[in-house]
Amino acid sequence: MTQHSPMQTKRSHTGDPMLKKILTLIITIGWSCSVIQLTNAQGMGFGTGEGLPEFDITNLTGDLYRFRSLRHFGMFLVTPEGIILVDPTNSRVAPWLREQLDERFGLPVRYVIYSHAHNDHASGGEAFADTATFIGHENMRKNLMRPEENTPLLPRERLWDANQDGLIQQIEAEGTALENNFSQADTDGNGGLNRAEIWARQFSGSQIPPDIYYSDHAKITLGGKTVELHYTGRNHTDDMTVVLFPEERIIYTVDFLTPKRPPRTQLHGGFIRDWVESLHQVEQLDFDVISPGHELPGTKADVTEQREYLEQLVAAVSTGIDEGKNKEELVETILMENYDHLIEYDLSRPLNVDGAYEMLVSQYPR
Numbered sequence: 413m414t415q416h417s418p419m420q421t422k423r424s425h426t427g428d429p430m431l432k433k434i435l436t437l438i439i440t441i442g443w444s445c446s447v448i449q450l451t452n453a454q455g456m457g458f459g460t461g462e463g464l465p466e467f468d469i470t471n472l473t474g475d476l477y478r479f480r481s482l483r484h485f486g487m488f489l490v491t492p493e494g495i496i497l498v499d500p501t502n503s504r505v506a507p508w509l510r511e512q513l514d515e516r517f518g519l520p521v522r523y524v525i526y527s528h529a530h531n532d533h534a535s536g537g538e539a540f541a542d543t544a545t546f547i548g549h550e551n552m553r554k555n556l557m558r559p560e561e562n563t564p565l566l567p568r569e570r571l572w573d574a575n576q577d578g579l580i581q582q583i584e585a586e587g588t589a590l591e592n593n594f595s596q597a598d599t600d601g602n603g604g605l606n607r608a609e610i611w612a613r614q615f616s617g618s619q620i621p622p623d624i625y626y627s628d629h630a631k632i633t634l635g636g637k638t639v640e641l642h643y644t645g646r647n648h649t650d651d652m653t654v655v656l657f658p659e660e661r662i663i664y665t666v667d668f669l670t671p672k673r674p675p676r677t678q679l680h681g682g683f684i685r686d687w688v689e690s691l692h693q694v695e696q697l698d699f700d701v702i703s704p705g706h707e708l709p710g711t712k713a714d715v716t717e718q719r720e721y722l723e724q725l726v727a728a729v730s731t732g733i734d735e736g737k738n739k740e741e742l743v744e745t746i747l748m749e750n751y752d753h754l755i756e757y758d759l760s761r762p763l764n765v766d767g768a769y770e771m772l773v774s775q776y777p778r
């Protein structure tokens with residue numbers, strides 16, 4: 413796999429603190445916008461089930477679209493001066509998307525915004541690299557760098573390392589997020605995963621590093637249209653961008669906020685207390701509709717539901733830890749019954765408790 417070093421291969425945005433705080437890119441203000449409708453526009457109500465095309469484009473509203481690669485969704489906004497794309501997703505869908513954009517709009521992709529560095533959403537940018545400027549949160553810089561082989565395991569991973577040899581063997585990976593595809597991840601074939609091999613599972617890939625890194629907020633103006641990038645703190649990752657389309661009143665929340673679905677499985681490498689605070693911040697943004705990276709769009713009420721779900725989860729697990737209960741007892745007793753209507757509740761509820769327990773005992777003061 414090709415590794416990119418953002419520090420070496422791409423210019424980065426630096427500047428005085430005020431400029432860094434609010435980075436505003438004013439590109440040519442275009443006009444004479446003609447609204448282009450796709451012939452296969454399906455509205456917002458389409459699912460992720462079997463029988464649907466592998467790739468698809470759907471109009472959300474006005475000049476704003478979602479595109480899919482099976483269960484993954486990215487977005488793009490068409491302006492008279494070019495296209496602003498969010499998450500190239502992967503190297504299968506990106507060339508297809510480029511062809512579609514050329515055919516349907518005859519406009520180049522001028523910006524690629526990354527939601528975060530994970531390889532299942534941030535790969536494929538090579539299809540747009542000849543015309544686009546890439547933008548992401550500043551924590552993407554470190555997340556795209558492969559750690560040294562002797563980097564210590566993260567605190568949560570050390571909980572799994574029963575024999576304390578600094579590696580996660582297959583038996584130690586059972587029941588963790590490392591269980592699946594273990595042997596493929598063990599690239600040096602020594603029977604255990606080190607920090608670099610664990611990193612590679614989610615971050616190694618063909619991601620083009622950002623040309624521009626921002627810290628708190630950024631704004632792109634192109635062809636008379638505006639897109640805002642908001643950093644709302646750590647959640648599913650520490651480099652997450654909420655993309656806000658103010659005119660359309662829509663936000664893109666990729667993996668950390670999926671309407672009507674709990675966070676996936678053991679909450680991955682997530683930061684659970686910060687995640688709750690991050691959702692509080694999303695509730696403060698001015699929008700009506702959530703377009704996630706998985707599943708169907710939702711509304712602002714789904715942010716509140718997700719925040720309350722995580723708050724209840726954190727409170728219940730923290731209380732259980734204070735009472736001296738172990739993880740298995742908490743998985744059996746914290747049922748979150750008020751949320752049994754959520755998608756994949758049966759799958760995610762026990763694994764969410766498991767993940768919350770591990771994060772609370774390993775990373776955070778309670």
Ligand SMILES: [Zn+2]
Binds near residue numbers: 530
């Ligand atoms: Zn992700």
